[in-house]
Amino acid sequence: MISKINLAFSQCKKENRPALLTYTVAGDNTKKKSLEILNAIAPYVDILEIGIPHNTPVADGGQIQTSAYRAIKNGIKVKDIFKIVKQFKKNNLNKPVILMGYYNTIFQLGERSFLKHCKRSDVDGLIVVDLPWPENKNFANKCKKQSINFIQLLSPTTSDIRMKNIIKDSHDMVYYISMLSTTGGRLKVSAKEILKNYNKIKKINPKQNVVIGFGITEKTISSLTKADGLVVGSALCKTISGALSRGTNPVRTAENMVKKLRSKII
């Protein structure tokens, strides 16, 4: 069966545009609000990444940390995240959802139990920031057996041979990290440079769906529309933080931003 993630990319290709992927943190700033945000932005987004907040994130910059700490402070638990996804899917049956987080969350619940919860709430894919290839082979296979996409990451430091191996072990999508940075960094390399690496990946397997993330904002997104997909995370989290600190409605603010992002890639 074709995965919803694959379907989303095929649809975008038909429309001759990159897929828009967003990243928001589950439970930011509350369970209810984060679900409202997902519902509000979903019509303009092709794939939704939902961050599992962790309090010792080694690869996240300030903006996502702020969102994650806020969500944790407001009481989000792992089981709530599955509830949020399930609720979301009630109104958005065909929108793919990817959970993104750190391995300790999965390890504490147990891999089997974690995947069972994913299945029950209709999670489509997983990104585990600190479980790189080849250490992830075992878990990636378990995901595959459950028809859950395990999404591998590639970075500017990934060697050519490693890139080939990772792509060989990939499912329906890979994620290219645009630059040496945690999430939320300023885009410090040119779009040309990023696309050069992107093309290298595509050359290894032209059929593979490759998305680019890190440093993508309203300003930078239109320079990268050649990619199969583009992920906006920190910029969105920052916007939500801004709305919260101004006391304005984060749901509308996020929705407006995503609308604008969408307009820049079609």
Add this chain to the structure above:
Amino acid sequence: MLKLKKGVLLIDQHDKNYMYGGKFGGNFIPETLKKPIEDLTNLFGRLRYDKNFIKERDYYFKNYVGAPTPFIKLENLTKHLGGAQVYAKVVSKANGGAHKIYNAVVHALICKRAGKKYIVGDTGAGYAGKMLSMAAKKFGLKCKIFMGAKDIKRQKPNCDAMRKNGAEIVPVYSGSQTLVDAVSECMRYWVSNCDTTHMAVGSTVGPNIFIKICAWSTAQISRELIVQLKEEFGGVPKKLKLINCVGGGSSAAGFWNEFIDYNKSQVELIGVEAGGPKNSKLHAAPLTFGSKIGILHGAAQYVIQDKDGQIGETSSISAGLDYPGISPLHCFLKDTKRARYTSASDEEALQAYKLVSKLEDLSPSLEPSHAFAEAIKIAPKLSKDTIICVNSCGDAKKDRAIITKRLGFFR
């Protein structure tokens, strides 16, 4: 039960995934760090067997760090406790005032070999930072130190030293504003700057290569000790207890390295964690209080955490021990039952400081005061032919304000 291999260095007892006993350690790292860590692993893998590198290390250990550090009998304390003979390995006499100098020097040497000009590190008590700033200055490297805002306040003398050495201190305001956050922030910085910058983790924690480099460096302590024991006793005593505080575990790993293969009935290894304030539920003693295995800073280890895997809050009067995790090496030593781990409370450490500093010409910082607390507890119950050796791995100057406030005096 897990088993140690004889004749294999503790740091090398991992499998192909860099896991000790199949469950501790590893490299749980973002993809971006795979390459720099692989490069560093290869470089160190070569250097540690390179005669010139060893010569260079030994030269600086001798002439810059000051080797060997003294091994002394604490006559008055022994008499006072009326049991085992109590000795101290006064590692605080090393240049800079603590064992962190070994790791710092080795990292600076590696950094130079790697052709990098920038070096970054984390610090809790401020010793790791101070020593890295010293080594950086000596070897002409630009240095940045990540330190929790709470620790910057409570360990001011070491911060002054870092600044004097020309290092930049980056205050970390996230989370509990202590060591755990400093290590996270330093790793994040490295993710963004790994092409130009070398990272030195301040203890035997983090991705495997940092555990290895650190324990390999502090092993100098036990190489010296074994010679000193032979001089004093004509051999390794029949009943020897080596007591060391453990935060991340670098000091203990170095103190014990040469003794791992000895039978534990001859050489007992005792690690003392930070038990935290007496009347508080908080502590920094994951081994003593049975924390579960989790992932922290790229390695699987016993770590204070909740059911969801969020890293738990800690508390200790000693900034250097105030860390929710513990080196995978110590997790492995615990599960193989080669070492025994216990804890001392803030108050016990303070009382130990008071007793030791009054009776002896010694002023151990709050970290080794935890180890002395255990020595004071067990010595009276032990026979006169038992030798206790405490690693007095840090000098109390940095703790003057805290100790004066709590005890009303400072040595």
